Amino acid sequence: MHKNPLLRGMTQARYGRRDMLKFSAMAAAGYGLAACGVSGQKQKAVAEEDFWQGKKETGSLTFANWPLYIDPKRTQLKQFTKATGISVDYREDVQDIAAFAGKLQPQLANGDYTGYDLIVLTNGLELARFLALGYLAPLDHEQMPNFTKNLGQSYRDNSYDPGNKHTAPYASGITGIAYNPKYVDREITSIADLWDPKFKGKVGMMSDPQEIANFGLLLNGVEPAESTKKDWQAAADKLMKQRDDGIVRSYYAQDFVQPLTNGDVWLTMAWSGDIYQQNAEAGTDLKFVVPEEGATIWTDLMCIPTTSKAAVDSLKLIDFLYRPEIAAGLTEYITYIPPVPKAQDILRAQAQQASGAERKDLEQLVESPLVFPTDEDYSRLHNYVSIEPGKENSFTSVFHAVTQA
Amino acid sequence: MRRKLTPYLLALPGWAWLAMFFVVPIAGMVSLSLTSGNVITGFYQTFNVGNYLDAITLYSEQLVRSLLYGLGATLICIVIGYPAAYWIAFHGGKHKSTYLLLILLPFFVSFVLRTISWKFTLSDNGVVLGTLKSIGLLPADFAVLNTAPAVVLGLAYNFLPFMVLPIYAVLERMDHRVVEAAHDLYASKLQAFLRVVLPISLPGVFAGGLMTFIPTTADYVNASVLGGPGNTMIGSIVQTQYLVNNDYPIAAAITFVLMGVLLIGIFSYARALGTERVMEVQAK
Amino acid sequence: MTATTEAPATTVAEPSTAAVPAISLTGVTKTFQSSRESFTAVGGLDLDIESGEFFSLLGPSGCGKTTTMRMIAGFEEPTTGVVRLDGTDVTDVAPNHRDVNMVFQSYALFPHLSVADNVAFGLKRKRVGKAETDRRVAEMLELVELGGQAKRKPSQLSGGQRQRVALARALVNQPRALLLDEPLAALDLKLRQAMQMELKRIQRDVGITFVYVTHDQGEALTMSDRIAVMNEGYVEQLGTPAEIYEHPATRFVAEFIGTSNLLTGTAAATTSDGTDVRLDCGQHVLVAERLSEGTQVDITVRPEKIQLSTEPPDASLSRVRGTVADTVYLGSSTHYTVRLDDDTEIVVFQQNDRDLSAADAVAGRGSDVWLSWRLSHSYLLPS
The missing domain is CATH 3.40.190.10 (Periplasmic binding protein-like II)
Incomplete structure (x- = not known):
């Protein structure tokens, strides 16, 4: 059902966009920096209560993610819209984390809206920098019941964002x-x-x-x-x-x-x-x-920039993606490790109900140590x-x- | 008085444009290149000339390599592009624009996609090498991809029209009777070309050379897609310093070192070709 | 020394006792083939150009004159026929091995070379020594009065100066013949007239055969020793300027060269002096030729040969009556247009060597006048 080799196999286009983005990011960053000066990069840290104070749902949000990180029909986003009435403008604009972060950096340093309400960053140098510079909004865990309930244990004690204060894993x-x-x-x-x-x-x-x-x-x-x-x-x-x-x-x-x-x-x-x-x-x-x-x-993490215009909507989407059945659907397409362990059970149940080739595919997915590593795997x-x-x-x-x- | 001002007023948008998109960013970058600090603490103006020393000492190898690759690509472009431009201008007949379009056709496809497609073409077991290997013309372990020749060829391929078009423009504009005049004055075909056509078309070669050499030297896509270890060009270094390390001062300093080297190169090139002469012919 | 319009194969150059012609074309044709059509530029040409003469190829555009010249220079290869220079067959010889030089209509100067280097170009290719080259270039620049411009670039010169550089560049090689392709076409009238004299002077000075292509009959008449009038790929008439002007051989030549009046009529009766021709308008004129009764004839008379008078002229002259339809006063002369009964118009040039007011009173618009000319001034054209 999700096997569309044509759409998913367009790896050339993917490299192309990545490289082009690097270039435009450099140009944009260059102009922004040159024109505006670069002394004040850091934003003041915002307390959680203060950030969410008075923030309201807007009914739409823009989400920047890697290409091929959701099925082409955007099934899970459609489900989200159906459930909440919030529409999602999904952009496959993250072709290269360094370039993507480099493009956003001058805007965030100026406290400007980046065009994105929700972004994905990998746990690495760029994330550490964005956290240190105070570019990422603190997450209001009280508004995230699915997240607090379903996030896998191994993601809870992480070193890149202790307590998951600013980030929510998308996939590893x-x-x-x-x-x-x-x-x-x-x-x-x-x-x-x-x-x-x-x-x-x-x-x-x-x-x-x-x-x-x-x-x-x-x-x-x-x-x-x-x-x-x-x-x-x-x-x-x-x-x-x-x-x-x-x-x-x-x-x-x-x-x-x-x-x-x-x-x-x-x-x-x-x-x-x-x-x-x-x-x-x-x-x-x-x-x-x-x-x-x-x-x-490594883990790709969803984060809300402090300049997001739809922080509440973004928070809702994050939490929605932590519903086990939603996480299972996502995993079936992207074949990376979901942060929701329950997704494995759901996929296993689906495999038992399915038949033929689909069943074989699902079984393979469920048993794959690459998608669902065992504790022993994790130790390595x-x-x-x-x-x-x-x-x-x-x-x-x-x-x-x-x-x- | 007003009449005298008019031309300046007309030029105003042009100046404003230049100021906004050239002077201000360049000035900002010069200032940036002399700062110290990092992205967390911010960058402070310290007139730190050390950035330039670092740029030269740390990356001279990539800089020289970029210049050599750019030069190689430019020479290949001349060798391939001149005959092409000559043929179209002199023998293209009614179909000149069709041939020019053919030269440009690959460039309707994005730069990166074109380069990626070369990756398939040059693959060890791809259409070209695979075929040559299977008929025994090349040893089995022969490779082009991820080597310096692949990068230079990729650069030459990607910038060929920048060479062909200026040369074509000069040859096309040239009074073709001068070739007959040269034959009439006892010049053989080769002499007519060397003594008349080539010198007259030098401004085109000059322009084409600049338009090829500068972007090829500063390019980084070809090296990162077609190159291998030891083929890194200076453009990739700038990119890395900017986006990965966020070391803006050194990135800016490298950029200006490259710009300086290119300018020196261009002026000596112009002098060697005789700009005065070049401009004169162009003005005609 | 012959040129005909007949098929080339049937005509052979007359044996000449004079020296070998500088240029000789025998049975030359040129057909341009393209994928869709073929076009015959030169239909058949036999032409001898004598050494040292100023020879013009005159005709309207598309008559084949330029193609003929380009075949002499070697830029075009004849489809059939033979081109000889000094008696040597050069039909297959490349232009750079032919001892002729050309002055192009656009001049085709080398824009990147100075005036002196332009002029020296041919000598350098012929590997003439440097001292000799410098001397000849200087000499030639003096001849064309460009001594002070040697170091300039063509772009810094006026049109007339460029023209002279082109001339010097060709002449300095002392070719067997100099080919000039409408060299004055780009100049303004005054400069053109001055250059006509100049070219003639230079040609006399250097004594080289000039082959001059032009569509300007005035230019050709002024400068040439002989003219070949070409039309649609053939030579219509070949002769001295006076022969061509005074005795046009064909209707085309009569109309192309100068202004001609054309009267058509039928031979009515022969007289002791010639033939009495009844014109289409009903009037009778005399012609010197004897024609059998009933022959259709075209009579041509040049406007300046016609006398205009109010009194009936002498009966020994050819004469007709008409009404002045228009007059144009041109200072030294006045041009009259006189209409006959059948609306045939005859143009008359009268020198204003008489008392102007009297002449004007005589021949004002609408006045009835006599036109007369000597029998020897009218010519019959083959119909």
Whole structure:
């Protein structure tokens, strides 16, 4: 029912938009900064009560999210509108978190409306910065019964936003290793395989400093969350050796699926859901593994900018997406990890009622450790290195030296 | 008095436009490039020239590489674009505009999509390499994608019309009888080209060179899509510093270093070609 | 020294005792083929141009004169026929190997080169030494009175100056023949007249064969030693300016060159002096030729040969009566338009060498006048 390879497989268009956005974001950011000066970036922190004081429902909101992060019919949003009467202008404007955050930054620094009432950010440098700068509204948990009830335990004790004061997870994913068994004739089990000279010129790595840092650190047996500058340098040295030995074919921002399918790279760092989707739609047999050294888990988070014009509506939508049956429907399409554990039960029940190919698909989804990791799986998953906002450069420069030589 | 003022008044919107979209941002960026601080504390004007020193010392390799890639792409554009422009201008007949349209046709598609499509074309087992490999013309491990030649070729491909159009414009405008005049004055076809057509068309080559060299040098999409490790261009560095690191001062400083290098390059290029002559022919 | 309108194969150049012609075209035709149609620009041409003469190809646009010149220069290849320079067949020789030079209508100066470098272009290609080149360029610039402009660019010169650079650039090579394609067309009237004299002077000075293409009959008559009048790809008449003007061989030539009056009629009777022709208007005129009775004839008379009078002229002259329909006073002369009974109009140029008021009184509008001319001044055209 959601299998529409044409619509979901338009990965080219996706890269295209991402790159174009980077460009326009740079231009916009450049003009905004240059024209307005840049001294006062920080906004005053707002107390929860003060923020929600006098805020009313407006009947509509604009939501910026990644492409392919809801089915093309926007089923869950339609259900939301039907239930609440609030219409949603859904924009697939988040093509690259850094670019997206970079575009919003000058507007938020000025206290201007960004055009979005609800946005998605990944737990990483940009989120930390937005939190430190006071750009994100505090969430009123009292108005979010489904959220407080259904949010999975592992999301409650997180380090990026303790107590989920400003963010609500949308979906999580794993950065692991994907490989194409057409070219790789053995089972890939470890990060060290990415350094195997046998795969010289056929290995893909990610260009994002946080992503690649984690793999370097995990290879060295260092827990990313507790890593020091010394550990970063040691990890970077490993990564540089890998590059200088000619093993790395390319550092990918996010477009690793096509080269992996084509055989330009044989194994690569990859996001779980992308591989799952590609196999489901293109009929490929790409393998995804969580390496024995560990892998990275990241979470895309819904946040309300302080300048949002429809904060109440946004809050309602967040909470709506935490209804288990809604979360289940969303998961069925996006194939990333839902923050609502109950979604698994609902999907399992649906699988039992279904038949034939649909049943097989659903069963596969429900049993997949990539979509519903077990506690044991979770124990092998690590967060990104966390960096104090404003000091990012001390971290990123170490790894940009690897990827941007 | 009023009559004397009129031309200036007419130019006012132009000046206002320039001031708003060129002078103010540039001035703002210059000021920004001399600040210290970070995005959390804010950036404060300290006339920190160190940003420029960092820009040069840390990224000279990418800067030089960008200039070389830009130069390579420009030369390829001349080698491919000049004959194309020449053929259309002199032998295009009634269908000149059709041929020009054909040159421009790929550019109706978005820049990024075009570059992405190259990725498929140049893939190790794709249409081109796959075929050549299967008939044994290339070794199995031969690759173009994610190499410097891929980046340079991608740049040349993406900016070819910027070379073809100015050259075409000059050749088209040229009195074609001068070629006959050269033949009449005992010049062979090659001599007529070298002594007459080429010198007259130099302003077009000059303009095309600028319009190709500047954007190719500053480009980052081709390098990030078609390049591999060690092919990073300066544009990507600026982008990273701006958007990922939020280090606005260094990003601005790199931009001005690039601008400075390009300007120096352009002036020496203009001098080498003889701008005075170039302008004269153009004015005619 | 012959030109005909007949099919090329049947005509061969007359044997000449004179030297070999500088340029000789034999049986030359040119047909342009395009995918849809073919167009015959030159239908058949036999032409000898003598060494040292000022030869004009005269005709309306599209008559084939420019194509003919371009075939001599080598820019067009004849479809059939042979082009010879000094007796040597050059039909297949490229323009850069032909010892002729051309002055283009647009001048086609090299915009990137100075005046001196423009002029030196041909000599450099022929690898003439530098000293020799400089000397000849300087000399040639003096000849065309551009000595002070050597370092200028063509864009800095006036139209007349550019024209002279183009001339110098071609002449400096001392070609066997100089081909000029309407070189004065872009100049204004006064400059054009001055340049006509100038060109003639230069041609006399250098003694090179000039082949001059023009549609301006005045220019051709003024400058040429001989003229070939062309029409629709054929030569209508070839001769000296006086021959062509005084004895137009065809109706086309009569009408194209100068102003002609055309009278049509039928031979009525032969007399001792010639033939009495009854014009269509009913009046009778005499012609010198003897014609058999009933022959249809076209008689042509130049306006300046006709005398206008109120008294009946001498009966030995050709004479007709008419009414003055219009007069145009031009200072040195007055142009009258005289209407015959059948509305045929005859143009008459009268020099104002008589007392003006008297003449005016005689020939005011509406007055009845006699027109007369000597028998030798009227010509019969082949019908």
